Amino acid sequence: xxxxxxxxxxxxxxxxxxxxxxxxxxxxxxxxxxxxxxxxxxxxxxxxxxxxxxxxxxxxxxxxxxxxxxxxxxxxxxxxxxxxxxxxxxxxxxxxxxxxxxxxxxxxxxxxxxxxxxxxxxxxxxxxxxxxxxxxxxxxxxxxxxxxxxxxxxxxxxxxxxxxxxxxxxxxxxxxxxxxxxxxxxxxxxxxxxxxxxxxxxxxxxxxxxxxxxxxxxxxxxxxxxxxxxxxxxxxxxxxxxxxxxxxxxxxxxxxxxxxxxxxxxxxxxxxxxxxxxxxxxxxxxxxxxxxxxxxxxxxxxxxxxxxxxxxxxxxxxxxxxxxxxxxxxxxxxxxxxxxxxxxxxxxxxxxxxxxxxxxxxxxxxxxxxxxxx
Amino acid sequence: xxxxxxxxxxxxxxxxxxxxxxxxxxxxxxxxxxxxxxxxxxxxxxxxxxxxxxxxxxxxxxxxxxxxxxxxxxxxxxxxxxxxxxxxxxxxxxxxxxxxxxxxxxxxxxxxxxxxxxxxxxxxxxxxxxxxxxxxxxxxxxxxxxxxxxxxxxxxxxxxxxxxxxxxxxxxxxxxxxxxxxxxxxxxxxxxxxxxxxxxxxxxxxxxxxxxxxxxxxxxxxxxxxxxxxxxxxxxxxxxxxxxxxxxxxxxxxxxxxxxxxxxxx
Ligand SMILES: Nc1ncnc2c1ncn2[C@@H]1O[C@H](COP(=O)(O)OP(=O)(O)O)[C@@H](O)[C@H]1O
Ligand SMILES: [Mg+2]
Numbered sequence: 001x002x003x004x005x006x007x008x009x010x011x012x013x014x015x016x017x018x019x020x021x022x023x024x025x026x027x028x029x030x031x032x033x034x035x036x037x038x039x040x041x042x043x044x045x046x047x048x049x050x051x052x053x054x055x056x057x058x059x060x061x062x063x064x065x066x067x068x069x070x071x072x073x074x075x076x077x078x079x080x081x082x083x084x085x086x087x088x089x090x091x092x093x094x095x096x097x098x099x100x101x102x103x104x105x106x107x108x109x110x111x112x113x114x115x116x117x118x119x120x121x122x123x124x125x126x127x128x129x130x131x132x133x134x135x136x137x138x139x140x141x142x143x144x145x146x147x148x149x150x151x152x153x154x155x156x157x158x159x160x161x162x163x164x165x166x167x168x169x170x171x172x173x174x175x176x177x178x179x180x181x182x183x184x185x186x187x188x189x190x191x192x193x194x195x196x197x198x199x200x201x202x203x204x205x206x207x208x209x210x211x212x213x214x215x216x217x218x219x220x221x222x223x224x225x226x227x228x229x230x231x232x233x234x235x236x237x238x239x240x241x242x243x244x245x246x247x248x249x250x251x252x253x254x255x256x257x258x259x260x261x262x263x264x265x266x267x268x269x270x271x272x273x274x275x276x277x278x279x280x281x282x283x284x285x286x287x288x289x290x291x292x293x294x295x296x297x298x299x300x301x302x303x304x305x306x307x308x309x310x311x312x313x314x315x316x317x318x319x320x321x322x323x324x325x326x327x328x329x330x331x332x333x334x335x336x337x338x339x340x341x342x343x344x345x346x347x348x349x350x351x352x353x354x355x356x357x358x359x360x361x362x363x364x365x366x367x368x369x370x371x372x373x374x
Numbered sequence: 375x376x377x378x379x380x381x382x383x384x385x386x387x388x389x390x391x392x393x394x395x396x397x398x399x400x401x402x403x404x405x406x407x408x409x410x411x412x413x414x415x416x417x418x419x420x421x422x423x424x425x426x427x428x429x430x431x432x433x434x435x436x437x438x439x440x441x442x443x444x445x446x447x448x449x450x451x452x453x454x455x456x457x458x459x460x461x462x463x464x465x466x467x468x469x470x471x472x473x474x475x476x477x478x479x480x481x482x483x484x485x486x487x488x489x490x491x492x493x494x495x496x497x498x499x500x501x502x503x504x505x506x507x508x509x510x511x512x513x514x515x516x517x518x519x520x521x522x523x524x525x526x527x528x529x530x531x532x533x534x535x536x537x538x539x540x541x542x543x544x545x546x547x548x549x550x551x552x553x554x555x556x557x558x559x560x561x562x563x564x565x566x567x568x569x570x571x572x573x574x575x576x577x578x579x580x581x582x583x584x585x586x587x588x589x590x591x592x593x594x595x596x597x598x599x600x601x602x603x604x605x606x607x608x609x610x611x612x613x614x615x616x617x618x619x620x621x622x623x624x625x626x627x628x629x630x631x632x633x634x635x636x637x638x639x640x
Binding site: 264266267269270271272273274275276277284285287289292344 | 380487
């Protein structure tokens with residue numbers, strides 16, 4: 001101790017870094033002007049933004065007619081987006097031809113769906129099993145009874161009157177939810193040692209994958225009735241639902257098969273040697289790992305399914321895009337930007353849903369990847 | 375042999391429980407043959423294993439050792455001859471296969487733990503779903519076995535967070551949780567770093583002391599000397615020679631056995 005002349009007792013506060021290594025200027029230099037090439041790209045990018053932003057701004061905001069505006073405002077020359085039109089017809093876009101007096105029924109369905117889906121997707125909320133039971137079993141029955149009516153004193157509303165976002169969500173949710181288990185069964189069947197099952201699954205997958213969805217929908221709506229006994233009809237919406245579901249389950253099966261192939265033989269064997277039977281091995285050991293590997297592919301399928309639902313319009317179902325398309329013929333709102341505004345709105349709605357799915361899947365991937373990486 | 379396995383020999387072995395029952399047949403293999411396509415991998419295998427017996431199978435790589443023990447819990451299917459495990463003959467009848475697998479534990483070279491489950495879940499999965507044991511009881515039993523393999527503190531971790539030796543001990547505990555009558559080991563230490571071999575061999579020795587019927591494919595000759603009742607030498611799909619360990623190592627009968635031993639014992 002004695003040779004220590006002086007020991008400082010308090011810590012020196014840390015000073016901010018010299019301005020050349022941090023701060024705004026340094027950030028600029030590092031990220032935008034690091035080299036000649038970078039500088040050039042930055043300048044090109046800036047020029048593009050200066051060229052593109054002002055007209056976009058004036059179309060969507062500056063010259064646009066806000067909700068609550070009138071048709072006359074929308075008919076002015078060189079007007080921007082006619083948001084007033086969207087606001088005026090938004091009910092049609094959401095509910096289609098559903099009777100106005102009965103809007104509370106789809107509204108209840110939306111609210112109930114959100115109430116059940118959000119806690120299901122939120123990992124930290126407990127009671128997942130009950131939650132799943134309610135969402136996957138009880139909710140569809142409630143939706144059908146509520147929307148279709150004809151029971152419990154509810155006025156019947158045939159599916160021809162359902163429309164808009166309501167129908168888009170119904171078709172995509174049913175497609176998403178049903179195509180996963182079907183896809184799993186098909187993928188497992190394709191790996192089966194039993195030749196009959198294997199052949200059937202391969203045939204099914206290859207058949208559906210080789211046919212465009214439009215063809216499937218046309219066949220379902222035009223050909224199917226020809227084979228039906230006289231007087232018997234299958235609901236048009238139901239046919240579309242089945243077509244979309246089977247179509248996407250074939251794609252799902254191939255994605256899941258990719259995941260199954262990533263699981264080593266040792267996992268199957270360890271399960272077998274413990275006495276677990278085939279379904280237990282698959283359910284507890286193989287599928288949880290395989291599905292985790294292919295979350296990006298599965299969500300990719302979800303996203304394209306969501307957008308593909310817009311194809312049901314060609315068999316006369318009024319989904320979101322079809323209602324928007326139909327509304328462009330509304331002469332009460334005839335204006336130069338009426339149609340464009342409608343399509344921009346449609347794009348925005350599709351984008352919100354697809355982008356949310358994409359973000360959620362990224363979040364899930366990151367969550368599932370922590371802790372037990374090999 | 376590795377230093378680890380020599381070190382094990384220092385330990386005093388409790389031979390008390392290691393008596394072999396002369397009446398209960400655990401495994402009976404009669405004239406068993408197996409082909410992979412055209413390749414005749416197992417030829418006329420005859421083997422009787424008594425309850426409580428500990429058998430070490432040795433032989434050059436590709437001689438069919440793994441295939442033989444994998445036939446015993448039907449991870450591989452034999453095509454000719456008979457294979458009777460705990461009184462149940464293995465046929466293509468899936469119910470019998472499951473029956474046998476419940477009674478036969480297996481430890482693999484590469485552990486094959488379930489990476490998406492915690493150690494505790496790895497251990498309780500089969501007891502809960504195959505044996506129908508209540509969860510709390512299964513967890514209690516799992517903890518008991520984890521203590522037996524000396525890693526109770528790892529129960530909540532995932533397999534990827536454990537060392538190789540720890541993973542293999544978990545794999546042994548996982549099999550034991552099913553209360554098997556027979557344990558099969560397929561080169562349990564050959565994927566391990568040398569310093570981890572010993573901890574796994576010790577667990578296997580204590581298992582032998584408890585009277586478990588064991589068949590081990592291993593090149594740990596120290597372990598074989600110390601624990602085995604019988605060493606079996608295989609080459610080209612055949613059992614060439616079998617004997618008590620002392621006699622087997624000091625006085626091998628066949629040329630191929632001598633060659634193999636000279637290679638493996640330096
Ligand atoms: N699934 C299989 N298909 C074809 N040949 C195999 C298969 N498994 C093992 N073999 C062959 O059978 C022989 C014996 O293999 P194995 O029992 O693993 O030998 P060991 O365990 O003694 O090294 C080897 O020649 C190996 O290539
Ligand atoms: Mg082997």
